[in-house]
Amino acid sequence: xxxxPRPIINELRAVVGDTWVxxxxxxxxxxxxxxxxxxxxxQPIKDVIVVKPGSTEEVAEVLRIANKYxxxxxxxxxxxxxxxxxxxxxxxxxxxxxxxxxVIIDSENMVAEVEAGASFGKLLEEADKHNLxxxxxxxxxxxxxxxxxxxxxxxxxxxxxGVVRSYVLGLEVVLPSGEVLKLGAKTIxxxxxxxxxxxxxxxxxxxxxxxxxxxxxxxxxxxxATVIIPFDSRVKAFRAAKxxxxxxxxxxxxxxxxxxxxxxxxxxxxxQWPIKEGDYFLxxxxxxxxxxxxxxxxxxxxxxxxxxxxxxxxATQRDDEQKTLLKIRSEIFSSLKSETFDILDTTVPLGNVDxxxxxxxxxxxxxxxxxxxxxxxxxxxxxxxxxxxxxxxRDQLEKITEEVYNAALMxxxxxxxxxxxxxxxxxYVKRLLGDTWIETMxxxxxxxxxxxxxxxxxxxxxx
Amino acid sequence: MxxxxxxxxxxxxxxxxxxxxxxFDIERGTVDRSSxxxxxxxxxLYAIEVAKRxxxxxxxxxxxxxxxxxHAEPALRDAIARGVDRAILLSDKRFxxxxxxxxxxxxxxxxxxxGSFDIILCGExxxxxxxxxxxxxxxxxxxxxHISFVIRVVDITxxxxxxxxxxxxxxxxxxxxxxxxxxxxxxxxxxxxxxxPSMPKISDVLRAKRAKIEVWNADYLSDVADVGxxxxxxxxxxxxxxxxxxxxxxMARFVKGDESIITLLNTLKELGVIQ
Numbered sequence: 001x002x003x004x005p006r007p008i009i010n011e012l013r014a015v016v017g018d019t020w021v022x023x024x025x026x027x028x029x030x031x032x033x034x035x036x037x038x039x040x041x042x043q044p045i046k047d048v049i050v051v052k053p054g055s056t057e058e059v060a061e062v063l064r065i066a067n068k069y070x071x072x073x074x075x076x077x078x079x080x081x082x083x084x085x086x087x088x089x090x091x092x093x094x095x096x097x098x099x100x101x102x103v104i105i106d107s108e109n110m111v112a113e114v115e116a117g118a119s120f121g122k123l124l125e126e127a128d129k130h131n132l133x134x135x136x137x138x139x140x141x142x143x144x145x146x147x148x149x150x151x152x153x154x155x156x157x158x159x160x161x162g163v164v165r166s167y168v169l170g171l172e173v174v175l176p177s178g179e180v181l182k183l184g185a186k187t188i189x190x191x192x193x194x195x196x197x198x199x200x201x202x203x204x205x206x207x208x209x210x211x212x213x214x215x216x217x218x219x220x221x222x223x224x225a226t227v228i229i230p231f232d233s234r235v236k237a238f239r240a241a242k243x244x245x246x247x248x249x250x251x252x253x254x255x256x257x258x259x260x261x262x263x264x265x266x267x268x269x270x271x272q273w274p275i276k277e278g279d280y281f282l283x284x285x286x287x288x289x290x291x292x293x294x295x296x297x298x299x300x301x302x303x304x305x306x307x308x309x310x311x312x313x314x315a316t317q318r319d320d321e322q323k324t325l326l327k328i329r330s331e332i333f334s335s336l337k338s339e340t341f342d343i344l345d346t347t348v349p350l351g352n353v354d355x356x357x358x359x360x361x362x363x364x365x366x367x368x369x370x371x372x373x374x375x376x377x378x379x380x381x382x383x384x385x386x387x388x389x390x391x392x393x394r395d396q397l398e399k400i401t402e403e404v405y406n407a408a409l410m411x412x413x414x415x416x417x418x419x420x421x422x423x424x425x426x427x428y429v430k431r432l433l434g435d436t437w438i439e440t441m442x443x444x445x446x447x448x449x450x451x452x453x454x455x456x457x458x459x460x461x462x463x
Numbered sequence: 464m465x466x467x468x469x470x471x472x473x474x475x476x477x478x479x480x481x482x483x484x485x486x487f488d489i490e491r492g493t494v495d496r497s498s499x500x501x502x503x504x505x506x507x508l509y510a511i512e513v514a515k516r517x518x519x520x521x522x523x524x525x526x527x528x529x530x531x532x533x534h535a536e537p538a539l540r541d542a543i544a545r546g547v548d549r550a551i552l553l554s555d556k557r558f559x560x561x562x563x564x565x566x567x568x569x570x571x572x573x574x575x576x577x578g579s580f581d582i583i584l585c586g587e588x589x590x591x592x593x594x595x596x597x598x599x600x601x602x603x604x605x606x607x608x609h610i611s612f613v614i615r616v617v618d619i620t621x622x623x624x625x626x627x628x629x630x631x632x633x634x635x636x637x638x639x640x641x642x643x644x645x646x647x648x649x650x651x652x653x654x655x656x657x658x659x660p661s662m663p664k665i666s667d668v669l670r671a672k673r674a675k676i677e678v679w680n681a682d683y684l685s686d687v688a689d690v691g692x693x694x695x696x697x698x699x700x701x702x703x704x705x706x707x708x709x710x711x712x713x714m715a716r717f718v719k720g721d722e723s724i725i726t727l728l729n730t731l732k733e734l735g736v737i738q
Contacts, residue, residue, distance in 0.1 A: 227665060274662050295672055302665045315665040317541065318502055319481050 003047050003091055008069050012051050012093070015061040020099070022050040031094045034081040035140075039341030039388060039397065040424045042084045047091040048074070054099045056172060056180060056211045063209065063453070064178035066093055072456045073176075075205045077144025078119060081151060082343060083422025085204050089457045097146055100211065105130050111169060111186045112215045116146025123215070132217040135161040138418070139330060146210045152202030154418030156253040156285075156329075159245075159378030163418070164201070170214035171197040176449045186214050199444075204420050205455040207448050221287035223294040224252075226322040229305045229313040230278025234258070237280040238354035240308035241377050244284075245350060249300060253285040254378030255329055256353075261372045266328045268335030273328060277311045282377070283329060285322075332374055336385050341397045342424070344384040346408040347417030353377050359407035360384055367400060381417035421459045429461050468621055469523035472514045473574060475585035475598065476527045476542055476550075478535035479504040501535045503542060506586020508660035509647045514584050515546045516653045517619060523581070524548045528573050530558055530566055536676055543671035544663035551577075555680040560695030563592070567600030568697060572688035573679060574605060582624065583644040587611055595646070602644035609644035610637050615652040616645075 013021045022028055025046065032044035053059045066073045072092030079086055088094050097117030104113040107130040114123055120134075121141035127133050138153035147153075149171070154163045170184025183197040184190055200208050231237040241254060259279045266273040275281065284301060288294040298315055305313045316322060333343060348356045357373055364371045369389050375382040384404050386397055405415045405428070415428055429438065441460055445452070478501035503511075514525045527542045529535060530553040539550040553573055561569065574580060583602070588595035595611060602609030615627040617636065626645060628635045639645075651658045663671075681690050691697065718726045731737045 225668075228662070272659070274659070295669070298665060299669060302669060305665070313665040314662040315668045316662050317537070317668075320502075320505065321660075321662060 004049055004071065004093075005069075008065065008071065009049060011065050012049070012062060015065070016051055016053050016058050020052040020054065022052070028094070031076060031079075031096060032088065034079045034084065034086045036082055036084045036087070036422075036424060037337065037340045037342045039386075039394075040084075042087050042089055042423045044087045045089055045091055048088045048094050050094045050096055052096050052099050056100075056174060059095070059097075059100075059174045059209055059211050060178040060180055062093070062095060063174055063176050066453050067176045067178070067451055070451045070453060073209075073453050074455055075146075075150075075209050077117065077147030077150075078140070078142045080140040080143040081147065081422060082345070082419045083416075083424045085151065085420060085422035085455070085458055086147075087423060089423065092453075095209070097144065097209075097211070105132065105217070106186065107132060109186050110217045110219070112217055114145045114213050114215055116144060116149075116210050116212060118145050119143065120145060120148060127217050128220070131220050133220045134167065134215060135218050136164050136167060137161075138164065145213060145215070149201055149210050149213055150203060150205050151420050152418075154376075154379075154381065156255055156376050156378075158376060158381070158418075159254055160250050160252045160287075165198065167216040168197060168201055168213055169216050171200060171210055172212035173197075173200050173208040173210055175208050176451065176453050180211075181208070184214060188216065202420070204422060204459050206445060206459050207454065209454070219289070221252075221289060223286075223288050223291045223317070224322065225286045225294055225298060225315050225317045226325050227282075227284040227286065227298070227301055227313060227315045228275050228325065229282045229284065229301070230275050230311040231280040231282070231309075232278055232311060234280045234357065235354070236309055237282055238357070238377070240304055240310060241282055242351070242354070243304055243308060244301070245378065247304075249297070251284045251297070251378065252287040253283070253376070255283040255285075255375065256377040256382075257281055257283070257329065257332065257374035260370075261332055261374050262328060264372070265332040265335040269328060269331055271324065271328060274325075275314060283325065285326070329374075332372070333383070336372055336387070339387050341386045341388050342401055343419075344386065344401065344404055345381070345416040345419040346384060346404060346413060347379075347381040348408050348411045348413030350380050352411040352413065353380055353382060356382060356407055356411055356413065359411075360404060363400065363403050363407065369400070371400075371404070376417075379417070380413070423458055426459065426461050429459070468521055470517060470521045470581040470621065471577075471579055472517055472523055472525045473577065473580050473583045474507070474510050474514050474525060474527045474542075474547060475570060475583065475601065476507045476510070476529045476538070476547075477504040477586070477589045477592075477597075478502065478529055478531040478538035479589050479591045501531060501538050503538050503545075504586055504589045504591075505660075506588060506590070506647065506649055508545070508586075509649045509651050509658060510584040510586050511542060511545050511547060512658045512660055513616060513645075513647060513651065513653055516616075516656070516658070517582065518546075520619065521621060526551065526577060526580075528553065528570055528577075530554070530561070530569055532559075533678070539676050540671040540674065541663070543674045544667040545660070546667075549677070550674070551677045551679055553679050553684075555682075555693075557681040557690065557696075558694045560698060561693065562698035562700035563594050563596035563600060564699060565692060565694055565697035567597045568604055568688065568692050569684070570597070571601045571604035572684045574601070575687040576679070576684055581621075581641050583607075583642070585644070585646050587613075587646045587648050598644055598646035605642075605644075607642050607644060608639045609646070610635075610639060611646035613645050613647045613651065616654065618654070 031050045072090045074088040076086045076096045100115040100117040102115045103126040120143045138155035173181045372385040480499040526549045527547040585598040612628045613626045617625040625638045
């Protein structure tokens with residue numbers, strides 16, 4: 001039972017209705033975790049209640065109450081975050097936006113008006129009915145739209161589409177005071193006032209609660225294909241990837257993985273990786289409005305693959321085969337999760353991806369371990385799994401993590417490209433972002449959230 | 464001229480809509496095949512794979528036949544990329560509205576038009592129509608032996624094929640004299656090899672893009688068939704009513720407590736699930 005005083009609970013009940021305030025321990029359990037790797041996941045506090053507002057007005061009222069009593073609020077979407085951003089760590093309120101899941105498609109203007117609790121999958125499904133789509137694809141379709149925006153999610157298509165930020169035309173945000181900010185419009189261009197919406201995109205729930213968004217949609221691509229280029233050496237694979245990227249060729253996705261990683265995922269799914277030759281792979285997804293463009297790109301890929309001494313490349317335009325390939329690629333994370341200490345989200349400048357991976361292999365050799373490496377070579381975002389190696393202490397695992405981070409930093413990279421800081425990367429903020437960044441952020445937060453009720457203990461280091 | 468022992472292999476390919484995207488016209492009881500792009504029916508991919516293995520053993524030619532609207536052409540190019548040597552599209556407004564009888568009649572006519580053939584392969588059914596009629600009916604029109612639901616090709620020579628078929632109540636091992644029609648299930652085993660559709664090579668995809676697709680119309684088949692038996696005119700089937708399965712939804716019942724096992728057993732007995 002929550003330690004939150006009964007009068008506060010009653011006030012919350014009066015706002016959202018009895019049904020939507022959850023206090024039973026068993027019912028709360030599923031609101032306590034996200035997808036953060038077990039090794040680094042914070043222990044959630046169980047002394048919370050779950051409140052499920054059904055409208056912006058109710059969100060505002062809940063925040064007013066929380067602000068009045070200075071009760072922490074942890075906003076929750078789909079719970080698919082990887083850095084503990086949604087995990088409550090102080091007694092208070094978990095505010096789940098699951099009831100706010102309306103999606104309205106304005107097909108004439110190619111804009112979606114979406115409530116924050118709607119799942120990404122629902123957005124895609126509704127857009128599809130109008131032959132439209134949301135261009136970026138951050139992976140897990142169970143994520144909420146609010147979460148995608150609050151975390152400025154990325155995904156494998158960023159090389160062509162950019163990240164979620166690029167598609168947010170407008171936002172409705174509730175501040176801890178209960179005031180509602182309406183930002184932006186359905187227009188593509190909008191210079192009427194500084195675009196405050198971007199202040200909240202990627203703020204990881206510490207500045208305001210996103211309740212609604214205007215998202216830019218695109219017509220569905222008419223023609224798609226997925227190409228797999230196998231190589232017998234990693235060096236050749238990266239040389240080919242670089243050549244493609246530096247020639248101005250922009251695919252929908254350009255992914256790298258090796259046989260061991262991809263076969264682990266295929267096996268986990270009960271599938272077989274269909275390419276028998278080669279140990280290193282580039283997976284290239286193409287999406288175009290015109291069929292002729294797609295075929296010109298296929299011809300170009302074929303030519304570069306041969307110039308760079310690949311093994312026989314394969315291509316499919318069938319939807320089911322493309323989905324299977326993508327599924328195997330996407331589930332690498334899940335297939336390794338049970339043995340993962342932490343999944344790293346290192347990102348380096350485009351030209352340094354190959355050097356970064358050579359450095360990772362060096363770490364592997366020195367420790368005699370396997371560091372599964374894969375990722376979005378098209379945008380420099382490379383995921384490295386540090387596993388729970390037998391006989392390794394937590395300190396050693398953290399040291400390996402540090403070494404991977406240092407490898408990225410030395411090459412001008414960053415320690416997270418798409419997952420964010422959340423809880424687990426706060427300890428790096430002071431060293432990597434510096435005191436001035438922290439002070440500026442604190443001042444900003446103090447303006448919007450003077451009582452520090454929104455997602456306390458996340459992003460910013462403890463004072 | 465085919466070399467000695469080489470086989471003329473025919474594969475029937477249905478360009479079918481991606482069933483997860485196709486729209487259903489519940490009023491008319493039809494699948495709106497114009498609402499989505501057409502791809503090779505997934506079962507037919509296995510027919511292509513088996514055809515390639517037969518060709519590898521004996522040499523010969525793989526010819527695919529499809530009856531579909533003109534926008535099915537990319538599916539035929541995909542067939543070429545996957546190993547078909549010659550792809551023929553039967554396309555004519557007069558073929559439209561065909562039921563399985565008229566479809567199989569038209570395909571059989573096209574096979575006669577091709578001249579000699581040694582074996583016809585197809586998927587056991589299509590994912591949109593789901594009837595499993597067309598393959599066997601083609602064989603009946605041609606008066607050749609046939610078998611459906613084939614899960615394994617045990618052996619094949621130039622004049623015989625031995626297969627295993629799964630008819631639900633039993634597995635049948637059947638020895639057929641060629642020419643014959645084999646409708647394949649999935650997954651399927653060819654001799655000792657587990658057959659999975661393989662992704663096409665990029666070079667084959669590009670070659671297929673430039674390949675010629677032959678289009679045959681009703682007139683072209685008029686010397687081997689009765690044109691009046693094509694399309695809607697040759698289709699005795701009428702859709703009287705179409706409805707979604709599971710109209711009533713699931714009928715879940717919750718049983719609790721000590722009595723629950725007895726209740727569960729009685730219910731399953733009543734429904735005939737157990738005896």
